[in-house]
Amino acid sequence: MIRPFGWNEFLIIVMAAQWTIALSAIAFAGGGVGGLLIALARVCDIRPLRLASLAFIRVFQGTPLLMQLFLVFFGMNILGLAINPWIAAAIALTLHASAFLGEIWRGCIDAVPPGQREASTALGLRYYNRMRYIILPQAARIAVAPTVGFLVQLIKGTSLAAIIGFTELTRQGQIINNATFSPFMVFGTVAAIYFVLCWPLSLLAQRMENKFSRATQR
Amino acid sequence: MTEVTANASADVRGASDLAVCMEGVNKWYAEFHALKDINLSVNRGERIVICGPSGSGKSTLIRCINQLEVIQKGRIVVDGHDLTAGGKNVDIIRQETGMVFQSFNLFPHMTVLENCTLAPMKVRGKSKAEAETTARQYLERVRIPEQAAKYPAQLSGGQQQRVAIARALCMNPKIMLFDEPTSALDPEMVKEVLDTMIDLANEGMTMLCVTHEMGFARQVADRVIFMDRGEIVEIGTPDEFFGNPKHERTRNFLGQIS
Numbered sequence A: 001m002i003r004p005f006g007w008n009e010f011l012i013i014v015m016a017a018q019w020t021i022a023l024s025a026i027a028f029a030g031g032g033v034g035g036l037l038i039a040l041a042r043v044c045d046i047r048p049l050r051l052a053s054l055a056f057i058r059v060f061q062g063t064p065l066l067m068q069l070f071l072v073f074f075g076m077n078i079l080g081l082a083i084n085p086w087i088a089a090a091i092a093l094t095l096h097a098s099a100f101l102g103e104i105w106r107g108c109i110d111a112v113p114p115g116q117r118e119a120s121t122a123l124g125l126r127y128y129n130r131m132r133y134i135i136l137p138q139a140a141r142i143a144v145a146p147t148v149g150f151l152v153q154l155i156k157g158t159s160l161a162a163i164i165g166f167t168e169l170t171r172q173g174q175i176i177n178n179a180t181f182s183p184f185m186v187f188g189t190v191a192a193i194y195f196v197l198c199w200p201l202s203l204l205a206q207r208m209e210n211k212f213s214r215a216t217q218r
Numbered sequence B: 001m002t003e004v005t006a007n008a009s010a011d012v013r014g015a016s017d018l019a020v021c022m023e024g025v026n027k028w029y030a031e032f033h034a035l036k037d038i039n040l041s042v043n044r045g046e047r048i049v050i051c052g053p054s055g056s057g058k059s060t061l062i063r064c065i066n067q068l069e070v071i072q073k074g075r076i077v078v079d080g081h082d083l084t085a086g087g088k089n090v091d092i093i094r095q096e097t098g099m100v101f102q103s104f105n106l107f108p109h110m111t112v113l114e115n116c117t118l119a120p121m122k123v124r125g126k127s128k129a130e131a132e133t134t135a136r137q138y139l140e141r142v143r144i145p146e147q148a149a150k151y152p153a154q155l156s157g158g159q160q161q162r163v164a165i166a167r168a169l170c171m172n173p174k175i176m177l178f179d180e181p182t183s184a185l186d187p188e189m190v191k192e193v194l195d196t197m198i199d200l201a202n203e204g205m206t207m208l209c210v211t212h213e214m215g216f217a218r219q220v221a222d223r224v225i226f227m228d229r230g231e232i233v234e235i236g237t238p239d240e241f242f243g244n245p246k247h248e249r250t251r252n253f254l255g256q257i258s
């Protein structure tokens, strides 16, 4: 039964964008926490922690996101947990975002001049206060643009969750296409929605980048 | 065994009359021997100037005193606290010593006032009002009270370095360490920073200054140290040191810089 691609189908696809946004938000929030921990582990004085966090980053940067999704999805099954695309996608994307944000933020922490750590240490500030008041606020300014840039990648990356059966924007498009068989209309709509989500963020990242490079030129 | 322990603590008691006591201090950066058997006692209230060619270990020496660098051999006792015993002592010593760097190292994302109040609030547990009052007093003393609300980037080099001095003083340190505080400054700003340091010396602060400002050394130093290749080559009063340097290397060095 092939039905035409109409207003209704269009709305169904638009509504599915909420799951893309929700999944992106969860992965970004989880990745924010995980990424901070990974970044701190990468710059800490404890060698095993440094190596473990480096290994984590290398594994997630060196394998396709799709494989990460598969491994978490089927791994949960092997561990005897019920197969749940939602949870699997959230976990996989959170781990993925933790690795990438961890590496981005490590670079930003390293970009803070060593004199800042020395001066705060010499004042008697200990690790927590040094990080909280001196190092991280300065790293954060550098981090805004690349972080927003990664968020764009993450939003687009959630489309892979369609393959493990999570019904977000892309998967909803596939479902509608199976019913209407108007692939050009359907996937054109899907792509347009991704664009509407990502483009403003790209612009924002660009503006931040310019602002920061101007600020450092002074 | 007991005897050894008793001796060790007697030593610490002897050292506690001193501001800084370094005994047989050796420091390596990987294979590179940066400090070789350094022995140095600094009395309370004493002003020491350290000079020597670039790479001779002057920065390393004073950075060991607040453990920005860790030594591999020897002992350092600061204000009666044995740094090499580690633990809490390191924190105590860092609170008791102020440090001023060649490159100022002010916190660029904080105002001058915030630069000066952060450590007293977070380390000494002072209230904001109390910390600000103290900070304004010290900014007054380094003669820039009107810059309190500005950011470091809005100040000249000389002003920034005076803020750095005020920031260190706000912790009420017993010992001040200076690592070439005027070397990064334009010539016309050197004097204002040196004047601030002279004021401090006149108030009786214990100071260790790495500097090549020999006029400053003559005027305020109790003793001048010449370092070369990780060793203390010569140490003496300014009169001895400048008037009658004993070592060839010292004479060569003084010949080059004057």
Ligand SMILES: Nc1ncnc2c1ncn2[C@@H]1O[C@H](COP(=O)(O)OP(=O)(O)O)[C@@H](O)[C@H]1O
Residues within 6 Å of the ligand: B029, B032, B034, B052, B053, B054, B055, B056, B057, B058, B059, B060, B061
């Ligand atoms: N972090 C470091 N790693 C390796 N070598 C260092 C380090 N810091 C200093 N050095 C070396 O130790 C020597 C003494 O350095 P430093 O104490 O900075 O000299 P100075 O302050 O007298 O110019 C130099 O040869 C320098 O290259």
Ligand SMILES: [Mg+2]
Residues within 6 Å of the ligand: B058, B059, B060, B179, B180
């Ligand atoms: Mg130096």
